[in-house]
Each structure stands twice: as C-alpha cells, then as structure tokens.
Ligand SMILES: Nc1ncnc2c1ncn2[C@@H]1O[C@H](COP(=O)(O)OP(=O)(O)OP(=O)(O)O)[C@@H](O)[C@H]1O
C-alpha cells in the first residue's frame with residue numbers, strides 16, 4: 001500500500017523526517033527573512049540618480065556618509081534610542097509588580113482574569129489604541145483637564161509606546177514568576193530574609209532573564225515604530241519616520257535601507273550584550 | 284493548636300511539648316495534618332487558635348524570618364541561581380555575618396554533611412541525596428534552636444534513605460539541635476526518633492518513645508499504623524481471651540507449634556509470605572479472625588516453609604505481650620504487672 005509504504009519510508013529515514021519537518025520553516029527563515037535582510041544591506045550600498053527617478057546600481061558608501069555627517073540623523077538616532085530605553089524601563093517598572101501580583105498573590109481565579117485583561121488590548125487594533133491616546137493627550141482632553149497632559153511630543157510618544165508594548169513585558173515576567181516555586185520564597189524567609197531582601201536576592205535574579213526577554217520585544221518594537229509618532233509625537237521624528245519618509249516622500253529606497261540598518265545593528269549589539277550576561281540560557 | 288483552611292480543618296487540636304535537643308518525629312498517614320503543624324511552628328501558617336511557644340517565648344505572631352527555627356523543605360527549595368556555597372551562606376548573608384566567618388561556617392556545615400568538595404556546583408548538578416544534604420547544611424549553618432524537616436528523605440531510594448537516616452541521626456547527636464521530623468514511614472520514625480507523635484485526622488493519637496509505641500500502642504489506630512496490627516475484636520476476641528474487647532499481639536511474639544508453651548489458640552495456615560530472612564504466616568483462627576505470625580527463616584528451608592499452607596497449627600504466646608486496647612488505662616499490656624520493658 002502506498003500510504004503505509006511512505007509511512008514506513010518516513011519511519012526508517014530520520015533524515016527525511018527531519019528534512020520534511022524543518023524544510024518549510026527553514027526555507028521561510030533563510031530565503032524570506034535573511035534574504036530580505038541581505039537585500040536591505042545591498043540596497044543601502046546603491047544610490048538614486050539626481051532626479052530621484054530611479055535606483056542606480058553602482059556601489060557607493062554615499063548613503064552612510066550622509067547618515068554619519070548630517071547632525072539631524074545623529075539627533076534622531078539618539079532620540080530613538082532614548083525613546084526605546086525609556087519605554088523599556090517604564091514597562092519593566094510597571095510589569096514587575098503587575099507580574100508579581102498575578103503570579104504570587106492573586107487567587108487562581110483572579111490569575112486567569114488578569115492574564116485575559118493583559119492580553120485583551122493585543123486584540124484591539126494598534127491604530128485604535130494610538131488614537132485613543134491622541135484623545136487622551138489632546139487639548140481639552142482627559143489628561144489636559146486635570147493639568148497632566150504633556151501635549152503631543154516625545155513624552156506622549158513614550159507613554160503611548162510603553163502602553164502598547166506593556167503586555168510583551170508582563171507576559172514573560174509572569175511566566176518566569178509562575179515557574180518560581182513558592183517554597184523558594186518561604187525558604188528565603190525561613191533563613192531570615194525580610195520581604196525586600198527576598199525580592200532582591202531571590203525574585204529579581206529569577207525575574208532578570210524574563211525581563212531581558214521582554215526588553216527585546218519592547219526595545220525592538222520601539223526602534224521600528226513610526227505610527228505612534230505620527231499620531232501623538234508632534235514634530236519629534238524617530239528613525240522609523242526617516243525610513244518611511246525617505247521611502248515614500250523622498251522615493252529614496254537606498255537611503256531608507258541605510259537608515260533601517262541602524263536598528264538592525266543596535267539590536268544585534270543588544271542581543272550580543274544580553275548573551276554575555278547568560279540570561280538567554282536561563283530563559 | 285487548631286488550623287482550618289476555610290471549611291477544611293487540617294489540624295483539629297494538637298498539644299505538643301518538645302524537649303530541648305530531642306529528635307522528635309511526627310508520624311501519620313497522608314493528609315493527617317503533619318505538614319500543617321510543621322508550617323505553624325515555622326511561621327508560614329497562623330494557627331486559627333492556639334499558640335506556639337519557643338523557649339517559653341510566645342512566637343505565634345512572629346514572622347518566619349524572625350523565628351529561631353529553620354526548615355528543610357520536602358522539595359529542598361535550593362536557590363537555582365546560586366551555587367552550593369552561596370545557598371549555604373544565604374542565611375548568614377541576610378543576617379549580615381562577615382564574609383570570612385560566613386565562608387568558614389559554610390565550609391564547616393558542608394563538611395558536616397560530607398559535601399566538602401561540592402561548594403562550587405549548582406543545585407542542578409547534584410543528585411537527590413546531595414541536594415538534600417545541601418538543604419540540611421543550609422539550615423544547620425544558622426544554628427537554629429529547632430530544625431524542622433518535612434519528609435526530607437521522601438524522594439530518595441531505599442538504600443540512600445537508610446544511609447541518610449543514620450547520618451541525620453548522627454548529625455543531630457553532634458550538633459545537639461532539636462529536630463522535628465515529619466514522615467509517613469513508620470520504620471523511619473522508629474529508627475531515628477527519641478519520641479514520636481502519631482497523627483490521625485488532624486489529631487494526635489499518642490506521643491511516646493518508639494519502644495513504647497510499638498509495645499504498648501494506646502489505640503487501635505496506633506497499633507495498626509506502627510507495625511503489623513494483628514487485631515482481634517468482638518467475638519473473635521471472646522473465643523481467644525474469654526471476653527469481648529480489642530486486643531493486639533505483635534506477630535513476632537506469637538510462636539507456632541511450640542511444645543514448651545501452653546496452646547492459646549488453634550488455626551489453619553492460610554498463606555505464607557516469603558520475606559527473605561523471615562516469613563509471615565497468616566493463620567485463620569478456629570474461633571474467627573486472622574493473626575499474622577512472624578517466624579525467622581532459621582531452620583526451615585524456604586520450600587518447607589511454603590509447604591505449611593493449609594496445615595493445622597497451634598499458637599502460643601506470653602500473656603504479657605497481649606495489648607488490651609479497650610482498657611481505660613489504654614496502652615497497658617494485659618499482664619501489665621509482670622511486664623518488663625524490652626529494649627528495641
Ligand atoms: N493551604 C491549604 N488549603 C486548604 N486545605 C489544606 C491546605 N493545606 C493543607 N490542607 C488540608 O489539610 C489537611 C492536612 O494537610 P497536611 O499537608 O498537613 O497533611 P500531611 O499530614 O502533611 O500529609 P502528607 O503526608 O500527604 O504530606 C489535608 O486534608 C489537606 O488537604
């Protein structure tokens with residue numbers, strides 16, 4: 001029989017099995033993902049002709065020179081990094097108590113409810129959430145009426161992005177704490193540690209790998225964002241906006257590619273640093 | 284002490300006095316409230332009513348970190364992100380003991396549990412028995428007044444378990460700290476303890492030395508839980524003892540076909556259980572009821588012992604070894620006057 005024949009063949013040949021299992025995803029990863037990265041890098045070495053009419057496929061470092069010499073790009077790069085760091089730190093600070101409460105204090109029933117509450121915003125459209133924050137920050141809006149609105153600008157962008165990416169920080173932390181046995185906390189108390197000492201010496205070390213995992217999300221998502229800035233950021237451009245504008249408005253695909261290499265490099269550096277700490281092994 | 288979790292009463296009423304330097308065991312079936320009592324002593328649970336006194340000081344409301352009591356957890360609860368040394372030093376570190384003293388005491392504690400060379404390992408790189416000993420060292424290093432151990436040997440195989448029992452007992456003698464040891468293994472409790480509290484359903488049935496628990500159980504439950512029960516009740520008892528009641532005789536106190544002693548009962552061997560150095564004979568008595576008789580495998584070959592099935596036998600015993608469980612002064616052997624306590 002054909003089917004049992006092929007099943008038998010599959011059973012006898014582990015390589016074939018592995019190949020069929022991993023083939024499609026590897027193809028996806030290799031061709032589409034790494035391939036597009038390579039294309040990005042290659043494109044960044046091209047340029048456009050003077051009239052912006054088309055791409056000239058001649059090798060040049062012109063784009064990188066522009067990027068490094070023009071002050072405005074340096075400012076934007078630093079602003080973007082600062083935003084990403086601020087968003088990550090805010091999310092980290094907010095997520096620790098939330099995750100701690102969910103995993104260690106709440107009853108099992110409340111635990112489920114809270115997980116759903118954290119996840120629900122992910123189902124709503126990004127745009128809707130961003131516009132909701134625009135409403136919050138608007139003149140005469142809820143925040144303004146209590147005198148707390150910073151207006152559209154960098155702070156508004158940071159707050160909005162921190163809100164948008166918060167679940168990506170809470171969930172890994174929650175999962176990490178969930179795996180932390182209660183008996184470890186009791187052992188710490190039993191050995192003479194008060195609540196704060198237990199937090200510092202037992203909970204935080206366990207939380208650290210989870211925080212790193214979460215920060216990879218919040219950091220990279222912020223580095224690539226350009227929509228929130230458009231909606232609540234006023235005139236404070238981020239790298240994402242430069243890419244978007246060079247591509248659409250400037251019709252300068254090679255320069256857009258060059259700029260978008262910055263987040264790629266930053267993330268590679270960040271991941272290398274993280275690897276050094278050994279946090280990824282404990283994940 | 285009483286402890287309820289909502290509608291569940293885990294500990295219905297326990298009153299215990301544990302002496303300084305004692306090896307005290309809490310023995311009982313699963314769910315009988317041993318862990319709950321231990322957790323109340325440690326301070327992880329607050330008693331619903333009642334008090335915990337430590338050296339005459341009321342520590343009922345005192346949080347765990349402020350009590351001079353340490354616990355060896357059933358799952359060891361070693362900190363996975365610290366190596367063995369850091370685990371053992373933890374208690375001293377949080378009490379701000381200086382670095383040099385910390386290191387010295389941790390090293391000594393690790394020597395005590397014979398893990399001197401393992402200081403730099405992570406808990407995940409240790410075997411179950413080694414982890415258990417690290418947990419012990421981590422508690423001992425603080426020199427607590429009382430050490431609480433919740434079934435610390437539960438996860439170990441039989442051989443390692445026996446070794447650790449002897450070691451634990453030795454360590455307890457050496458350091459002189461009071462040990463409160465929870466187990467549901469009666470053999471373990473009998474080997475290690477100075478005194479044992481037998482728990483049943485949130486209450487204590489009897490607190491006594493291992494020998495007294497075994498020789499003079501106060502209740503049918505204790506007789507059944509510690510050793511093989513061999514209970515005779517009602518009419519079965521009347522046929523043998525001439526009156527109603529609940530009586531117990533340990534299997535090794537009964538002799539089979541011993542001409543030198545007067546026969547107390549007759550019966551038929553229903554089954555022989557071969558246990559290596561000894562055999563268990565299940566004897567159905569003519570007057571009703573079944574007694575287990577233990578006999579060493581000295582003279583009989585295994586085959587001849589197994590051959591006994593279906594044979595008629597005569598049982599005899601010394602009346603001093605019969606325990607009357609309905610007696611108002613429960614726990615007294617029937618022939619209490621002539622009884623002399625035997626060393627275990
Ligand atoms: N946190 C809790 N909430 C509700 N009920 C509990 C809780 N802890 C224990 N119990 C109940 O209290 C009773 C005694 O539990 P405990 O853990 O003290 O038993 P144990 O003697 O240690 O048993 P084991 O030998 O299985 O460890 C059990 O019926 C248990 O279900």
Ligand SMILES: [Mg+2]
Nearest residue numbers: 317318319433
């Ligand atoms: Mg228990």
